[in-house]
Each structure stands twice: as C-alpha cells, then as structure tokens.
Amino acid sequence: MDELVWERPEPPARAAPTPLSRARIVETACALADEGGLEAVSLRKVAAALGAGPMRLYGYLDTKEELLDLMTDAVYGEIPLPDPETEGLAALRALAHGCRAAVQRHEWFADLIGGRPGLGPNALAYLEASLAAAAGPGPIEDAVITVFTVHSYVTGAVRSEIRERRLISDTGLDEESWQRAAAPYLQRMFDSGRYPTLLRTARDAVHPDGDAVFSAGLDRVLSGLSLP
Amino acid sequence: MDELVWERPEPPARAAPTPLSRARIVETACALADEGGLEAVSLRKVAAALGAGPMRLYGYLDTKEELLDLMTDAVYGEIPLPDPETEGLAALRALAHGCRAAVQRHEWFADLIGGRPGLGPNALAYLEASLAAAAGPGPIEDAVITVFTVHSYVTGAVRSEIRERRLISDTGLDEESWQRAAAPYLQRMFDSGRYPTLLRTARDAVHPDGDAVFSAGLDRVLSGLSLP
DNA sequence: CATCCCCTCGATACACTGTATTGACTGAAT
C-alpha cells in the first residue's frame, strides 16, 4: 500500500466486492489450518479472512465437507511424483516419504488423510503413480493389494506420529509438565504388574526420532511385498 | 484438567434421580454411535438418553474428548487378547484381526482409532499383548518398531475399508446409484489419459471382498518383519 | 429431633458451528 487513502479511489461500490475463487478459498482455509489445526477452520472464519460473508462461499462449495475434500486434494498436489523411470520399490518409497513430508508441513492432513474419499485429481494422480510403481507382470490385483498395504501403513504411521506429537504439545507446552501429569497414572498402571513388557520398554528403550521409526517400518513393509 | 480421566475417580453414586456411572455413560454413548455414527454423539443426546440434563455428565467427564477416549478404550476392551503361549506372529495376526472385527461392530471406532492417545487400561493391555508378542531375544527397540509397523497398517487399512464402505452408503443407498453419480466424473478423468494404470485397474480388476484384502495386506506386512 | 451447611444438580446463558431462507441490490437486457 504505497498510496494514501485520500488519493486512492474507492473500489467500485458493487462491481467486485472481493475477487473470489475456489483456489483462494482453499488457500486461506489451508493457511488457517496450518496455524490453528483443523478446528480453526470454519466457513465463517474462512469467509471473514477473505473479507466476505459466510454465505458467499456456498457459491463455490455445497458443504463444508467439500472444502475439506478440496484441502485434502491440495495437499496431495504438493507431493512430488517420482519419475516414471524409477524402479517400483524406490518409487513407492519416495511416494511414502513425500506423503509424510506433506503431513509434517500440514499437521491437519493427518486427520483427513485416510478418512474421506480422495477422488480429487491430485489424489488420483498419487494413486496412479502408486499403482504404476506397483504394477508388475502379474495380475493387476496384486498391485492393488500392494498399494493398499503400503498406503495403509503410511496413513496409519503418519497419524500415529502426529498423535504422539500432540499428546505432548496439547497437554501443556513443555515435555516436562506432560510427563509430570501422566507419570503418576502410568506409574500406578505399571505397578499393577499387568504390563510387564510395556514397563520394560518404558524403562529400557531409547526413543528414536520419528524419521527413523517411519523409515524402519516402511522398510519392513516394503520388504514383505515380493516385488521385482 | 491436570488429571487424566483414567486416574480420576468417579463421583460417588448419588441415589438421587437416575443412577449414573461412567460405565453407563460410555455404554449409551457407544450405543448412540453404533446407530448414527460419531456425529450422533453429543453430550446433550447422551444425557437425554440417560434421562438427565446435559450438565450432569460433567461430574464424570471434564470434556467431550474424554468421553471419546473412554469410548475408544471400551472398544479396545472388546478385543480378545491371545493366549500368552501363542507364538509371536500368530499373536500379532490375531490381534490385528481382533481389531478389525471390533471396527466391523463399531464403525465409528475407525474414526477414533489412531487419532487420540489411547492410554486407557484396555488400550495399554492391547499394546502390552502386542509388545509381548513382538519381543524377541534382540533389543526391545525392534519390538517397538514391529508393533508400530503392524498397528499402523491395521489402523490405516481399517480406516480405508470403512471409508470405502461409506463412499457407497453415504451417497445414496444402493451401489447402482453411486456408480451412476460418480461415473461421469471418473469417465472424464480417465479420458484425460493421465491415469492409464488406474483405468486399466478399474476395467480389469475384480474387486475382492474386504476380508481378503485385509488378510493379504496383513500377510505381506507380517512377512517383512523378520520375526521368529 | 431441628438446624445448618455444603455440595450437587440442572436451568439458563454464551459463543460458536453449518446451513436455509429471504429480501435487497446490482448489472444487463428490453
């Protein structure tokens, strides 16, 4: 804004209240979700952020679920698709890591990812790339099961990771206070003697970072696939 | 809210108007969810079903999320734990199938399963059984990764399955009308030529039932684990 | 047995949600 209000002409009264588009709506919705989680996304807030009344959006959307679907597909669109030359396993691995990276950028994606259909063009492209990577000389049904298996792992793993992150960040702000809150309960649970292995784990295991756990699990899943 | 639900004692049973208890609350909440999905569960409806005012529940719960946590743990409690004698892989497989069976009984469980902490006694018991089954002579960290991998697959797969079921049952009632609704869109998508493998799949693949897909995927995951 | 106090209950209230309706106002067509 390099001009003063006084010399800047008013926009035509009714001509174009706010230029709106599905893209702009989804964009601002994602921005709201990025800095406040999914529950910060309401049609009213999105509309307000765009300088419009709530009902304005209903020209572009029929329902809020459609907005969530569009947001989901937008994130799918951020995942880089591997080069078609890439060998099957490597391509599947790249897609999996791309999906996880997308969740790191948009935590809320974890809440949506396995829950709603996913018929948008970007989701279909992701699926196409997965199927192409998994397809071999055998029957196509095998590829379908392969993709189902890998993607099930990825969505589940990603949700687990986010869940654990929230377990800490939701309770308080620091990890200390969380441990102090849950410790007595877990202590009593462990003292009951019903969870010996769990107790041993909590005592002995060093907690590796998310990257390592995800990669290790993914490797196990991929190695069970009997792919070329 | 500095104490977890799990360690907070119930208020003493008041002889007053309606005998209430956490168990009864969770029970009716689950019943409501069974026949109306998760969005049919509101504190007001649960309270009404128990013949009480909405605020009555706040003696037993601090928040609605706690109710969802309790419901989650209740379902975990329905999953039969394998005999400790059972060999590792077989036990993991049994737990996975038990989890899926629970989701078949309570569709809404799929929406909760990987999303919230799961520190209730039954979830811990499920985790304990999994860890015990996965623990071998090696370092305990390996067992943690094994459990993470399998459970990530299970939660992801189960959500996928429910999602697909809803894709049909939500649109209309019969499968025919759904196909008629989505067909034109998918047709245009396929005609774009951007999804060749997807097209081939839709044309050629026979869609197997959920049991088979889940089992096949689970077998692949388990076979990649390098367990005794 | 009477009294008092505390503690629980639930009615009311508030801020918020998604969405239907409706009336006004616009730009275009006659």
Place this chain on the structure above:
DNA sequence: ATTCAGTCAATACAGTGTATCGAGGGGATG
C-alpha cells in the same frame, strides 16, 4: 428508462460444547 433476473449477504434456526449460578436436598452437627 424500465424491467428482469441473478447474485450477494443479513438474518434466522437448530444444533454444539461448556461456564455460571441459584436452588435444592442429604448428612453432619447442635
């Protein structure tokens, strides 16, 4: 110039989770 159709947003409604608070009753005390 006048009418028309279409679009926009204000209002309204039925819900939601939860805070507040006045009234009421049971248990302990005098």
